[in-house]
Amino acid sequence: MPKSQTRTQSLASTISQSTAEISKYLVTEGLPDLSFAAEAPSILILPPHLQIARAELLSATSELHDLIKGPLGYLIGLTSPTHNILASLHFINRYQIALKIKLDEEISYEALAQECDVQVNDIRRLLRLAIAFHVFEEKSNGLIGHSAVSRCMIDMPLVNSWIGHFCDEVWPAASKTVEALSTWPVSEEPNETAFALTNSSNQSLFESLQQAPANAERFTNGMKFLQSAPEFSVSHLLKDLQWETENSPKRLVDIGGADGSIATAILRQFPTMTAVVQDLPNVIETATVAQDLEGRLEFRNHDMFSQQTVEDVDVYFLRSTLHDWSDKYCIAILRNLIPALKNGAKIIVNDVCMPEPNVLSPSQNQLLRLAHPQFSIVTYTLTH
Numbered sequence: 001m002p003k004s005q006t007r008t009q010s011l012a013s014t015i016s017q018s019t020a021e022i023s024k025y026l027v028t029e030g031l032p033d034l035s036f037a038a039e040a041p042s043i044l045i046l047p048p049h050l051q052i053a054r055a056e057l058l059s060a061t062s063e064l065h066d067l068i069k070g071p072l073g074y075l076i077g078l079t080s081p082t083h084n085i086l087a088s089l090h091f092i093n094r095y096q097i098a099l100k101i102k103l104d105e106e107i108s109y110e111a112l113a114q115e116c117d118v119q120v121n122d123i124r125r126l127l128r129l130a131i132a133f134h135v136f137e138e139k140s141n142g143l144i145g146h147s148a149v150s151r152c153m154i155d156m157p158l159v160n161s162w163i164g165h166f167c168d169e170v171w172p173a174a175s176k177t178v179e180a181l182s183t184w185p186v187s188e189e190p191n192e193t194a195f196a197l198t199n200s201s202n203q204s205l206f207e208s209l210q211q212a213p214a215n216a217e218r219f220t221n222g223m224k225f226l227q228s229a230p231e232f233s234v235s236h237l238l239k240d241l242q243w244e245t246e247n248s249p250k251r252l253v254d255i256g257g258a259d260g261s262i263a264t265a266i267l268r269q270f271p272t273m274t275a276v277v278q279d280l281p282n283v284i285e286t287a288t289v290a291q292d293l294e295g296r297l298e299f300r301n302h303d304m305f306s307q308q309t310v311e312d313v314d315v316y317f318l319r320s321t322l323h324d325w326s327d328k329y330c331i332a333i334l335r336n337l338i339p340a341l342k343n344g345a346k347i348i349v350n351d352v353c354m355p356e357p358n359v360l361s362p363s364q365n366q367l368l369r370l371a372h373p374q375f376s377i378v379t380y381t382l383t384h
């Protein structure tokens with residue numbers, strides 16, 4: 001980098017180079033330009049050789065955007081009412097507005113208000129806020145239709161479960177984080193959290209879900225949706241499970257395995273393996289075995305805070321399960337496996353690791369640091 005180049009110039013050239021690489025790929029492959037128009041593809045799939053360009057572009061655009069505001073402008077930006085976009089998404093989710101607008105249709109705020117049985121001024125205000133963030137489009141004055149973003153809520157129904165869980169259960173709890181930390185400064189208990197304060201319930205998230213079947217199903221579907229995000233795709237796990245097909249473990253138990261979608265993917269990759277998915281009763285009762293896995297996959301009620309009951313197992317598997325619990329409870333979950341462990345049995349933990357600062361790119365770092373309090377202090381357990 002020439003010495004005379006400023007940081008902003010350096011970021012701008014990264015942006016220019018990475019954009020050129022990605023645009024060249026789109027043009028060469030005859031793919032549509034990037035857009036939020038309703039007909040645009042919902043997911044931007046780039047080949048592995050462009051993943052670095054994409055990560056650099058995200059980091060550089062984000063840093064340049066922040067820098068150019070100046071430190072005070074940036075700070076005020078953090079406190080500016082961007083959280084209100086969540087109020088708008090909450091409203092859209094509560095009234096399932098995306099599903100009330102057909103693709104290729106334009107509808108007036110008045111007609112939509114009538115269908116949702118809400119005030120027209122409220123729906124106009126909240127949808128225009130969403131539109132400012134690419135959710136829906138106001139094509140001609142007063143008529144709204146889908147954008148590529150709102151269309152995701154039709155094409156991928158599970159995204160609505162994630163948004164509903166996030167807006168009803170996670171977001172309100174986030175505002176109680178500081179209060180929870182001062183109320184229970186050293187707690188490791190799952191019912192001493194921001195979530196418990198929000199609900200004045202003295203209950204953990206999972207206890208509360210057990211008493212609210214619709215919310216529990218929404219949570220499970222929300223988790224399933226997350227797996228469809230490229231970052232959480234089961235394909236990363238399958239790539240890392242480098243077992244030879246004929247020498248793969250014979251039997252696996254997926255603890256906290258929810259609807260079994262991960263176990264299903266593992267069994268399809270390793271055809272000689274069988275699996276048991278364990279979870280709480282409210283989760284197990286709605287789970288079903290795919291036709292091609294009948295006889296190989298089984299669901300069982302099991303509370304992981306009691307001793308493991310399935311023995312003669314090669315792999316006990318925990319994906320995104322330990323991150324919901326403080327160290328004290330993670331230790332209890334793992335100790336409960338000990339009596340069942342046969343010689344050579346393995347425990348595989350497939351979860352998010354929090355790296356030291358300055359290891360990841362700034363945008364990846366922001367993403368992980370934003371997710372961390374949700375796991376550790378907002379909805380689950382206070383950990384330090």
Ligand SMILES: C[S@@+](CC[C@H](N)C(=O)[O-])C[C@H]1O[C@@H](n2cnc3c(N)ncnc32)[C@H](O)[C@@H]1O
Binds near residue numbers: 224259302
């Ligand atoms: C964040 S979800 C992860 C689900 C799944 N492993 C995945 O990767 O998508 C955590 C799971 O742990 C389950 N769980 C919570 N408490 C449990 C308990 N005491 N015993 C067994 N499972 C539990 C929840 O019902 C939920 O399905």
